[in-house]
Amino acid sequence: MDPITLELVRIDYLPTGHDEKVKPPAPWQPAPPSEYIPEAQTLRKDLKPLRVTQPEAASFSVEHFSELGRLIRWQKWDFKVGFNQREGMVLYDVHYDNKPLFYRLSLSDMCIPYADPRNPFHRKAAFDLGDVGAGIMANNLQLGCDCLGSIYYIDGVLVNGKGEPIRMPNVICVHEQDAGILWKHTNYRTNRAVVVRNRELVLQTILTVSNYEYILSFVFNTAGDLAYEARATGILSTQPVDRDLTATPHPFGTVVHPGVLGGFHQHFFSLRIDPMIAGHGNSIVYDEAVPIPRDPKLNPHGVGYTVQRTEVETSGGFDLDTTKNRTFKIINPAVHNPVNGAAVGYKVVVPPMQPILADRDSFHYRRAEFTDHSIYVTRYADGELYAGGLYTNQSRGGNGVRSWADRKDSLKGGDPVLWVQFGINHIPRVEDFPVMPAETLRVTLRPVNFFDRNPAIDVPPSRQEVNRSVSLNEPGDDVQENMNGLSLGGEGGSLGSCCASHGSV
Numbered sequence: 001m002d003p004i005t006l007e008l009v010r011i012d013y014l015p016t017g018h019d020e021k022v023k024p025p026a027p028w029q030p031a032p033p034s035e036y037i038p039e040a041q042t043l044r045k046d047l048k049p050l051r052v053t054q055p056e057a058a059s060f061s062v063e064h065f066s067e068l069g070r071l072i073r074w075q076k077w078d079f080k081v082g083f084n085q086r087e088g089m090v091l092y093d094v095h096y097d098n099k100p101l102f103y104r105l106s107l108s109d110m111c112i113p114y115a116d117p118r119n120p121f122h123r124k125a126a127f128d129l130g131d132v133g134a135g136i137m138a139n140n141l142q143l144g145c146d147c148l149g150s151i152y153y154i155d156g157v158l159v160n161g162k163g164e165p166i167r168m169p170n171v172i173c174v175h176e177q178d179a180g181i182l183w184k185h186t187n188y189r190t191n192r193a194v195v196v197r198n199r200e201l202v203l204q205t206i207l208t209v210s211n212y213e214y215i216l217s218f219v220f221n222t223a224g225d226l227a228y229e230a231r232a233t234g235i236l237s238t239q240p241v242d243r244d245l246t247a248t249p250h251p252f253g254t255v256v257h258p259g260v261l262g263g264f265h266q267h268f269f270s271l272r273i274d275p276m277i278a279g280h281g282n283s284i285v286y287d288e289a290v291p292i293p294r295d296p297k298l299n300p301h302g303v304g305y306t307v308q309r310t311e312v313e314t315s316g317g318f319d320l321d322t323t324k325n326r327t328f329k330i331i332n333p334a335v336h337n338p339v340n341g342a343a344v345g346y347k348v349v350v351p352p353m354q355p356i357l358a359d360r361d362s363f364h365y366r367r368a369e370f371t372d373h374s375i376y377v378t379r380y381a382d383g384e385l386y387a388g389g390l391y392t393n394q395s396r397g398g399n400g401v402r403s404w405a406d407r408k409d410s411l412k413g414g415d416p417v418l419w420v421q422f423g424i425n426h427i428p429r430v431e432d433f434p435v436m437p438a439e440t441l442r443v444t445l446r447p448v449n450f451f452d453r454n455p456a457i458d459v460p461p462s463r464q465e466v467n468r469s470v471s472l473n474e475p476g477d478d479v480q481e482n483m484n485g486l487s488l489g490g491e492g493g494s495l496g497s498c499c500a501s502h503g504s505v
């Protein structure tokens with residue numbers, strides 16, 4: 001359609017076979033339904049309630065530092081939370097134990113380029129933040145549904161298409177969760193065990209962009225880790241496919257239901273990290289573990305390896321290398337760890353990602369400037385917040401993190417910004433339909449020689465008096481004594497003592 005004259009210009013018929021040929025229109029062949037709504041299912045009946053209760057309320061506090069601004073304190077962490085139309089949830093001024101860590105953290109963009117090369121599918125490449133907006137598409141999160149336990153909700157205020165302010169209720173939920181064991185040791189001489197559970201603070205937001213959902217969270221723990229988690233769920237973006245084509249695999253997608261093709265596509269997320277590890281003046285380095293050559297005196301058995309550090313001195317794009325355990329770190333070269341003298345830092349634990357498959361001359365590649373490297377490093381510049389550029393809609397490239405990195409700015413004594421790309425190549429499964437179980441990805445920012453010991457050493461150990469867990473074993477079961485959390489007797493304690501107050505039982 002010509003958007004000015006509103007005239008119909010052309011109708012594109014979809015290719016529905018294995019090649020680019022288009023068949024003439026034919027009567028629709030009805031397909032059986034496949035619904036995700038519970039009313040359409042026979043629901044299983046053997047799932048018992050699992051309730052999250054915090055009888056003394058949650059361990060975090062929230063201060064309003066402005067009408068909309070929130071300052072959250074939890075387990076030595078403090079940070080400010082913002083919310084905007086494009087990025088949704090943003091964190092500012094992140095500290096641990098009053099030590100500065102991050103100036104600003106946000107998801108900067110997303111791109112989902114599709115594999116089908118045929119007209120009109122070749123256009124499919126969604127920029128969920130740049131084209132649509134993670135803030136404006138944020139869900140109104142519901143108690144007991146999207147978040148369990150004791151929840152604090154944060155509203156956002158955005159602007160609608162007429163320039164009027166609109167309140168976006170419950171766009172961020174804040175809660176604690178138990179994430180299994182954080183650390184444990186049993187002294188094998190005394191049998192005394194100490195167990196500390198991994199309590200996490202989660203800030204979650206969910207966006208719906210037509211068919212798809214993204215569940216996006218910042219996750220803090222008591223050991224100084226800050227993770228960014230993305231869960232992809234919702235409904236695949238599908239296209240019609242001929243019903244008689246199931247004998248051979250489709251070259252550009254997976255048949256997920258009769259007549260329904262889930263096209264291959266890549267998901268790319270770009271997390272923007274503006275660091276202030278122990279203050280400003282940070283550097284980006286990567287460490288690699290490499291074998292050392294055989295040497296008759298030093299390495300006669302050929303087993304030796306060491307770690308080599310490379311400083312990123314100019315802006316650019318970088319890749320992981322699992323053969324070298326290449327690990328990117330943000331360090332403060334002016335601040336040294338009191339234990340070993342190393343520059344204090346945080347490492348970036350990023351899952352491996354296949355770079356964009358569209359070729360370098362394609363519009364997918366040119367527009368999605370962040371999809372070709374796991375790491376980009378730029379020198380801070382005002383206005384450079386979004387990895388795909390300011391205007392992704394109909395962009396032709398030339399504005400985004402690849403272009404900024406190409407300036408080859410010196411990072412010496414500078415102000416680096418780290419862009420961490422992660423994602424999946426989504427080859428759909430039948431199990432992804434009619435609604436997809438979440439695919440979860442996590443980037444973790446983890447202290448390296450930042451503290452003078454395990455920062456979670458002072459977290460109170462796990463105790464049955466507090467946790468009040470319940471044994472499901474019947475009296476007389478062989479394992480009953482091990483399960484009750486109380487002393488089994490015996491010399492120097494017991495396996496059971498790990499969870500009871502030491503010395504009191």
Ligand SMILES: [Cu+2]
Pocket residue numbers: 232265267426
């Ligand atoms: Cu997908």
